[in-house]
Each structure stands twice: as structure tokens, then as C-alpha cells.
Amino acid sequence: MNLTLKVWRQKNAQTAGKFVTYKAEGISPDMSFLEMLDVVNESLIHKKDEPIHFDHDCREGICGMCSLYINGHPHGPKKAITTCQLHMRTYHDGETITIEPWRATAFPVIKDLAVDRSAFDRIQQAGGYVSVNTGGVPDANEIAIPKVIADEAFNSATCIGCGACVAACKNASAMLFVSAKVTQLGLLPQGQPERYSRVQAMVAQMDEEGFGNCTNTRACEAECPKEISLTNIGRMNNDYFSAKLFREEHVHEHNE
Amino acid sequence: MSLNAKIPQGPLAEKWNKHKFDLKLVNPANKRKYDIIVVGTGLAGASAAASLAELGYNVKAFCFQDSPRRAHSIAAQGGINAAKNYQNDGDSVYRLFYDTIKGGDYRAREANVYRLAEVSVNIIDQCVAQGVPFAREYGGLLDNRSFGGAQVSRTFYARGQTGQQLLLGAYSALNRQIHKGKVKMYTRTEMLDVVVVDGQAKGIITRSLITGEIDTHTGHAVLLCTGGYGNVFYLSTNAAGSNVTAAWRAHKRGALFANPCYTQIHPTCIPVTGDHQSKLTLMSESLRNDGRVWAPKTVETAEKLRKAQLKASDIKEEDRDYFLERKYPSFGNLVPRDVASRNAKEMVDDNRGVGGSGIAVFLDFADAIKRLGKDAVAAKYGNLFDMYYQITDEDPYTQPMRIYPAVHYTMGGLWVDYNLSTNVPGLYALGECNFSDHGANRLGASALMQGLADGYFVIPYTLGDYLATIGPKPVDANHPAFAKTKQEVVDYIAKLLALKGTKTVNEYHRELGLIMWEYCGMARTAEGLTKAKGLIQALRADFWKNAIVMGENEEVNASLERAGRVADFLELGELMVDDALMRNESCGGHFRLESQTPEGEALRDDEHFAFVGAWEFKGENQPETLHKEALDFEYVHLTQRNYK
Numbered sequence: 045m046n047l048t049l050k051v052w053r054q055k056n057a058q059t060a061g062k063f064v065t066y067k068a069e070g071i072s073p074d075m076s077f078l079e080m081l082d083v084v085n086e087s088l089i090h091k092k093d094e095p096i097h098f099d100h101d102c103r104e105g106i107c108g109m110c111s112l113y114i115n116g117h118p119h120g121p122k123k124a125i126t127t128c129q130l131h132m133r134t135y136h137d138g139e140t141i142t143i144e145p146w147r148a149t150a151f152p153v154i155k156d157l158a159v160d161r162s163a164f165d166r167i168q169q170a171g172g173y174v175s176v177n178t179g180g181v182p183d184a185n186e187i188a189i190p191k192v193i194a195d196e197a198f199n200s201a202t203c204i205g206c207g208a209c210v211a212a213c214k215n216a217s218a219m220l221f222v223s224a225k226v227t228q229l230g231l232l233p234q235g236q237p238e239r240y241s242r243v244q245a246m247v248a249q250m251d252e253e254g255f256g257n258c259t260n261t262r263a264c265e266a267e268c269p270k271e272i273s274l275t276n277i278g279r280m281n282n283d284y285f286s287a288k289l290f291r292e293e294h295v296h297e298h299n300e
Numbered sequence: 301m302s303l304n305a306k307i308p309q310g311p312l313a314e315k316w317n318k319h320k321f322d323l324k325l326v327n328p329a330n331k332r333k334y335d336i337i338v339v340g341t342g343l344a345g346a347s348a349a350a351s352l353a354e355l356g357y358n359v360k361a362f363c364f365q366d367s368p369r370r371a372h373s374i375a376a377q378g379g380i381n382a383a384k385n386y387q388n389d390g391d392s393v394y395r396l397f398y399d400t401i402k403g404g405d406y407r408a409r410e411a412n413v414y415r416l417a418e419v420s421v422n423i424i425d426q427c428v429a430q431g432v433p434f435a436r437e438y439g440g441l442l443d444n445r446s447f448g449g450a451q452v453s454r455t456f457y458a459r460g461q462t463g464q465q466l467l468l469g470a471y472s473a474l475n476r477q478i479h480k481g482k483v484k485m486y487t488r489t490e491m492l493d494v495v496v497v498d499g500q501a502k503g504i505i506t507r508s509l510i511t512g513e514i515d516t517h518t519g520h521a522v523l524l525c526t527g528g529y530g531n532v533f534y535l536s537t538n539a540a541g542s543n544v545t546a547a548w549r550a551h552k553r554g555a556l557f558a559n560p561c562y563t564q565i566h567p568t569c570i571p572v573t574g575d576h577q578s579k580l581t582l583m584s585e586s587l588r589n590d591g592r593v594w595a596p597k598t599v600e601t602a603e604k605l606r607k608a609q610l611k612a613s614d615i616k617e618e619d620r621d622y623f624l625e626r627k628y629p630s631f632g633n634l635v636p637r638d639v640a641s642r643n644a645k646e647m648v649d650d651n652r653g654v655g656g657s658g659i660a661v662f663l664d665f666a667d668a669i670k671r672l673g674k675d676a677v678a679a680k681y682g683n684l685f686d687m688y689y690q691i692t693d694e695d696p697y698t699q700p701m702r703i704y705p706a707v708h709y710t711m712g713g714l715w716v717d718y719n720l721s722t723n724v725p726g727l728y729a730l731g732e733c734n735f736s737d738h739g740a741n742r743l744g745a746s747a748l749m750q751g752l753a754d755g756y757f758v759i760p761y762t763l764g765d766y767l768a769t770i771g772p773k774p775v776d777a778n779h780p781a782f783a784k785t786k787q788e789v790v791d792y793i794a795k796l797l798a799l800k801g802t803k804t805v806n807e808y809h810r811e812l813g814l815i816m817w818e819y820c821g822m823a824r825t826a827e828g829l830t831k832a833k834g835l836i837q838a839l840r841a842d843f844w845k846n847a848i849v850m851g852e853n854e855e856v857n858a859s860l861e862r863a864g865r866v867a868d869f870l871e872l873g874e875l876m877v878d879d880a881l882m883r884n885e886s887c888g889g890h891f892r893l894e895s896q897t898p899e900g901e902a903l904r905d906d907e908h909f910a911f912v913g914a915w916e917f918k919g920e921n922q923p924e925t926l927h928k929e930a931l932d933f934e935y936v937h938l939t940q941r942n943y944k
Binding site: 055056072074075076078079082083086089090092094095097099100101102103104105106107108109124125129131133154155158160161162164165168169170171172173174175176177178179181182183184185187188189190191194195197198201202204205228229232234235 | 366367461465473479576806
């Protein structure tokens with residue numbers, strides 16, 4: 045099939061960007077969306093035109109590197125997949141597809157469709173861990189965890205850190221991302237000692253990075269490729285207020 | 301050059317403990333005077349960087365992705381082995397050791413493999429303490445499943461996303477050290493060379509993938525944790541960015557490359573659909589626990605299936621050939637990967653393949669769904685079934701999956717001794733990047749085990765011994781070797797950017813992949829390998845004349861990144877072919893048609909080939925020199941592997 049692409053091109057963070065129209069010709073329905081872009085790029089290179097830059101790596105929906113905003117949806121129109129898992133059979137001949145980078149102040153454009161998501165790493169660095177060193181830990185089966193709790197923690201832990209939640213949110217809020225880690229560790233016994241300091245530290249960093257707040261639109265949940273649910277945000281708010289009201293002192297120890 | 305593996309004396313079960321005592325220690329107050337460079341942040345790199353920083357060393361960590369969490373370890377699905385014997389089914393450290401040595405077709409070092417089995421139990425404890433949400437039983441304790449090449453259930457897992465969960469655990473430990481300032485993290489930064497000063501590795505040269513800036517970094521030691529080289533085949537289950545560049549550039553600076561021809565072709569991948577394909581997707585080996593592999597008994601039935609005149613469900617039980625169950629009754633569908641892959645290829649070569657292309661066999665869950673119910677099957681494999689559906693548009697709950705082998709892992713890699721040191725002092729290789737523990741074939745759920753064993757529990761001990769020997773004197777960044785190596789990198793980039801020919805880098809890569817798959821894939825012959833060598837040389841020469849590399853250095857330039865990586869694959873490919881040609885025996889994933897048993901199984905030649913083949917770089921376009929490290933087996937008895 046043949047398609048028309050309207051692609052955001054931007055040389056770097058300092059330069060203004062604009063949409064450029066390309067033809068994507070001879071596209072097979074079995075191609076993934078990224079493979080379709082590969083084909084377009086190969087033809088651009090043959091014409092000595094600059095190829096379209098986009099982030100990608102594993103191409104199987106788990107690394108969280110790919111990040112396209114396609115016709116107004118992060119990772120395209122389908123539920124619970126990433127762009128690299130989106131196949132061209134979703135589209136039909138003659139269609140026009142608009143492709144943009146994630147749009148958020150905290151995610152500046154690096155080039156074309158790739159953005160800088162290092163803010164996410166800094167939030168994790170602020171407290172997204174259990175403070176244990178290598179070695180000297182108890183036998184794994186000494187910590188019994190009810191299966192339902194372990195499963196729920198796992199559901200939160202499946203976040204791939206792609207940033208679709210931020211791209212989907214009108215406030216560019218990162219609360220789904222942050223709350224997924226807060227919830228995973230907050231549910232597990234291993235996470236209890238730092239539960240309240242963690243949530244304060246991570247939320248503080250989130251605010252510092254310039255992400256917006258949650259106003260319960262639920263766009264993040266609808267667009268999340270791993271179907272992280274909004275209850276994570278509920279849990280995080282609960283822990284956060286509990287910490288702010290009763291346990292404020294812990295955060296200082298944590299950040300020393 | 302004589303290769304000294306530095307295997308400690310004493311009984312197998314006591315070697316590691318004794319060695320740990322014999323290794324020199326670095327005084328706690330001195331640790332902060334050492335700078336350690338860690339390249340790559342997958343399981344091996346992230347766990348090493350975090351553990352070394354916890355000990356007090358200053359760590360600089362590098363990854364080419366935008367975040368350390370994206371390293372390709374994240375994509376490992378099935379699980380991680382550990383000799384916990386939680387299932388009371390007869391597992392032990394010795395059994396895990398034995399299975400791994402046998403699974404590797406007796407081409408790995410006993411001492412290394414025993415240590416791996418020994419520390420496997422600590423890994424699970426560590427990960428659980430970090431909050432890794434492994435699968436659990438209703439009683440709250442950890443669940444296990446069985447995996448290929450073993451008859452016990454020793455695999456710990458987190459649904460089909462075990463690699464993700466383990467990597468996020470190691471990433472969290474790394475983040476904690478970044479927060480404390482003990483690790484300085486460099487993302488979107490690619491290592492392009494190692495700096496060797498007076499025979500010792502003292503730093504690296506990197507390129508920023510954002511600005512193109514070429515930097516030098518000094519360190520008392522350099523740890524390469526940069527993964528495998530499966531992308532030499534173009535199509536593989538590796539991530540698009542996975543590459544051999546760091547290891548290859550180290551090789552060209554003197555580090556030996558061992559057993560490059562040992563490639564793992566994974567039996568359960570989604571078959572190729574067309575030329576546009578950029579990667580292959582693995583379906584976890586765990587699927588073989590409940591899925592049954594089959595092909596039609598006759599060519600006529602297969603023909604009808606290929607033309608879509610019949611559906612799989614139309615084929616009666618007696619017209620199906622469950623070939624793994626038939627040929628290997630005791631292991632059945634759970635034979636090791638190399639055996640399963642070769643048998644699938646045999647079916648296709650026999651013209652009994654299925655799917656439009658005829659290059660696939662079935663993996664069928666109908667019986668499992670009947671036995672366990674759809675919900676139970678979904679709970680175990682739901683995400684894999686969804687993934688299959690997304691890619692193929694076929695529902696594996698109602699029709700069998702089509703699978704075919706694909707390149708998945710490379711057992712070969714930089715040669716290391718028992719301390720994970722390459723032959724260049726100060727240069728270490730961890731995880732898939734080294735050659736050490738899997739012999740000629742890796743068992744399922746052992747890659748995660750090895751990556752984390754190396755990073756959490758081996759290197760923190762062995763590195764200290766080297767550091768204590770060289771002392772904490774700062775590395776002199778003004779040594780001329782730094783400026784010289786940097787200039788060589790700058791010149792090399794300029795040479796790549798000057799390529800303004802007619803053929804894209806991707807086209808060269810795909811062509812190389814086809815050569816490798818055809819002649820150095822699942823079945824290899826002297827004739828084919830000789831031919832491949834000529835083809836690769838010609839392709840490489842053509843690349844340096846006619847490739848197109850776009851843009852400039854001082855910008856984000858994926859075309860340039862790609863060109864450097866493919867240029868290295870074009871060199872590695874030839875070495876793999878040389879190694880495969882030299883190894884005139886079959887073992888594990890290396891199958892020479894000239895060397896097979898009457899039943900068509902891999903036939904080793906222990907008399908002539910019970911050695912590690914380690915290659916030394918001798919200059920551009922020069923033949924490499926082979927060094928042999930003899931493999932001595934004191935504990936296991938070498939036998940023809942038998943999974944019948």
C-alpha cells in the first residue's frame with residue numbers, strides 16, 4: 045500500500061521544527077510501523093536526503109525506547125502495544141499519517157522524533173529502589189509474599205518507562221510512571237522501610253523536572269502500552285499524603 | 301602467547317572459596333582512589349557498576365541507549381536458573397554444574413561453570429531483596445518452572461518478562477549509587493576504543509551520540525559488559541542497536557576473541573515474513589513446557605497447509621509428527637536449543653515445513669488448553685500469546701503457533717581467565733560479551749544467571765586483586781597513548797563519513813547476514829565456509845568503496861553510528877567463518893555436516909578439539925593467529941550428549 049506521512053523534523057533542541065510530507069510506497073501490511081519508517085529512510089538515503097531520526101531498540105515492545113505520537117496517540121491507535129509492535133495492517137492504502145515526538149517541557153526534542161527522557165532516570169535515582177547492597181541478604185524464601193500482592197507488584201513493575209503517559213496527558217504529568225515504581229515497592233515487604241521517604245523523594249524530583257499534576261483524565265491509563273492502572277496514582281497519593289502529614293522526617297535521612 | 305586461565309588448585313567444590321581467600325584485597329580507605337570504567341548497563345554491567353560502587357570504588361558507566369534500563373537484557377523472557385532445590389526434585393549445585401557442562405557439549409571450563417552454579421543461589425536472594433517480583437505460589441514462596449536441557453524445575457521467573465524485572469532490579473541498585481555520586485552515568489555515549497598504556501588497559505575513547513564529541517576517559521580498569529554479536533546475522537532476536545563494536549575494538553587492541561563460531565540459534569522464534577524484516581522475535585523457550593512441536597507427517601499434507609487448503613486443526617492426530625517427542629522420548633519437547641533447532645530445520649529441509657513460506661513448524665497448545673484450561677494457559681503465557689498475535693495476526697489460542705529457529709545468543713566472545721580478565725591486564729569482559737561459561741551451547745535461563753553472577757558475585761572479588769597489585773596511583777591522562785588513540789578514532793570517523801557511494805549501510809548489513817545465515821548458520825561445511833570467506837572479503841572491500849554514510853560527526857547521526865557497527869561486523873564475520881572452518885567437529889550450536897553421528901546428532905572430536913580457540917588480531921586484513929587453551933575435564937566424563 046501507499047501512504048502519506050506528515051513527519052515532525054527538527055534539527056536539534058535549539059532549532060524550530062516543522063512538518064515535512066513524505067510518501068511511503070510499497071508498504072506491506074506485515075511490516076511494523078518502524079520497519080515502514082526504515083523503508084522510507086532507505087529511500088531518503090538513496091536520494092542523499094537526511095533520514096528521519098527516531099528512537100528504537102528492542103523492537104519487541106519491552107525496552108521502552110520507541111516513542112512516536114501517531115495521529116494524536118502515543119504508540120498509535122491500538123491498545124496495550126508500543127510503536128514497534130504496531131503493524132501496518134492497521135492502516136489502509138492512501139491514508140495520511142501524522143508522526144510527532146512526545147510533547148512535554150520535561151522531554152526536550154533531541155532530533156526529529158527523539159526526545160530526552162533523562163528526567164525519568166533522575167526520578168528513579170531519587171528513590172526508586174530498596175537500599176540493599178550486594179550480598180548479606182536473607183534467603184529468598186524467608187520473605188513470604190502473598191501471591192496476590194506479588195502479582196499486583198508485578199503489574200506495576202511492568203512499566204517500561206517509555207513516557208507515553210506523559211505524552212498522553214494534557215498536563216504532561218508523570219504521575220503514572222512515578223506511581224508505578226512507588227506502588228511496586230510500596231506493596232512488597234522489602235519496600236516497607238523506605239516506603240514513605242521514597243514517595244516524597246520521587247515526587248519532589250518529579251516536580252523539579254517540570255512535569256504537571258494529575259487531574260484524573262485517565263488518558264495515561266488508556267494509552268499505557270503496559271496497561272498500568274490509575275490505582276497506582278491513588279496508592280501514591282495515599283502514601284504521599286500519609287508521609288507529608290505524619291512521617292515527614294524520614295525524607296531527610298533518605299536524601300543525605 | 302600461552303593462555304593461562306588461572307584456575308585455582310584444589311577440589312572443584314572448594315576452588316572458588318579458596319580463591320576468594322587468596323585474592324588480594326583493597327583497603328576500604330583506598331577504594332575511593334580507584335576509577336573503574338564499566339561499558340554497557342545490562343545485567344552484567346549494571347550489577348557490576350552498582351556492586352563496585354557499593355564497595356567504594358568510583359565508577360563511570362556508559363551506555364549507548366538513552367537510559368541504562370533499556371539494555372537488551374530487558375528482553376529476556378523465560379527465566380533464571382538457580383540451584384535452590386526449592387522443589388525438592390533432586391537439584392543441587394553439582395547437578396546445575398553438570399547440566400550446564402553437558403548442555404554446552406563439553407566445551408566450557410569446569411571450574412568456571414561450577415562457580416556459576418555455586419553463586420546462582422545468591423543471585424535469587426539478591427534479586428528478591430531488591431524487590432524483584434518473581435512468580436510465587438499461593439503459600440507465598442517462590443515458584444519454579446522447568447526449562448530445556450534439565451529434568452528438574454530450577455527456573456525462577458516473572459511471567460514472560462524475567463529479564464525486564466531482573467534488569468530493573470540491577471538498574472535500581474545502579475540508580476542508588478548514581479544518586480550517591482558513586483557512579484557517574486553517561487547515556488547515549490558509545491565506546492569506540494580502548495586505551496592501552498604499557499600493555500595495560502587504562503581508559504576508553506567515547507563518542508557522544510548527541511553532540512558527536514569524542515572524549516577520553518581514564519580508569520584503573522575497564523569492564524566490557526557489552527553483550528553479544530548475534531546481529532552479525534542481520535536478522536536475530538537482538539535489539540536493533542546491539543553490536544560488537546566495543547568488544548571488537550578491544551580485540552583489535554590485543555584482547556583475544558574466543559570461539560567466535562559458537563552461535564545459539566533459538567528454536568522458537570516467529571518466522572520471517574519478508575525482506576523488510578528488521579528483527580526476529582523470540583517466543584520464550586518456556587512455551588515448550590506446555591506446547592508440543594510438530595510438523596505434518598507427509599510432504600503432501602504440508603503442501604496443502606502451505607497453500608492454505610487445510611488448516612492445522614484439520615490434521616488428524618495420526619497425520620502429525622511430534623518429532624521431538626518421537627526422537628527424544630525422555631526429554632521430549634524440552635531438549636536443548638541446538639537439538640530442537642536442528643530438528644526443525646530437518647523438517648523444513650524435508651519439505652514438511654508449514655506456513656506460506658514453508659519455513660516453519662508448529663508449536664501447539666491445544667492439548668495444554670484442554671488439560672489446564674484457557675485461563676491457566678493465559679496466566680502462564682498470556683503476554684507471549686499477545687505478542688504472537690500482534691505480529692502475525694493469528695490467535696495462538698485457536699491455532700498452533702508457527703515457529704522457526706533464529707539467531708539469539710553468541711556463546712563466543714572475548715577470552716577471559718577465571719578472574720574474568722582478558723589477556724590485556726586491566727581489561728575485563730563480563731556477561732555475554734565474554735566466552736566463558738556456556739561452551740558450545742547455552743541452556744535456557746542461563747544467560748541471566750551468568751550476567752548477574754559475573755556482575756554481582758565474581759568481579760567484586762577478582763577486580764580487587766588486580767587493583768591491589770597496580771596500586772591507587774592516578775592514571776596519567778596526559779600519557780601520549782590517550783591522544784594517539786583519540787586521533788585514530790577521529791580519523792576513522794572521518795574515513796566513514798567520506799563514504800558517499802551508492803549503497804546503504806543497511807543493504808551491506810543485510811547481505812552480510814544472508815551470507816552468515818547460509819554458510820555459518822545451523823549447518824556448516826568446509827566448502828560453504830570457504831566460499832563465505834571470499835564473499836565477506838569482497839563485501840567488505842565494496843563497503844569501503846561504495847557505502848553511503850550521511851551527515852556529519854557533530855550531530856545526532858544514526859547513519860554514522862550504524863556504519864561503524866556494520867564495518868565491525870564485516871570484520872567479525874570473517875573471523876567467525878575462520879573459526880567454524882578450523883573447528884572440524886560438531887559441538888553444540890556449531891554443526892559441521894562432515895561430523896555427525898549415524899542418527900544425525902552433533903559428533904564431537906574430543907581428541908583434536910577439546911580446546912578453546914582464541915584468536916589474536918594481527919593487523920587489518922591479515923589472517924588472525926589461533927591460540928589454544930586445552931580444556932581438562934577432571935570431574936565430568938565426556939560422553940556423546942544423549943537426550944533420548
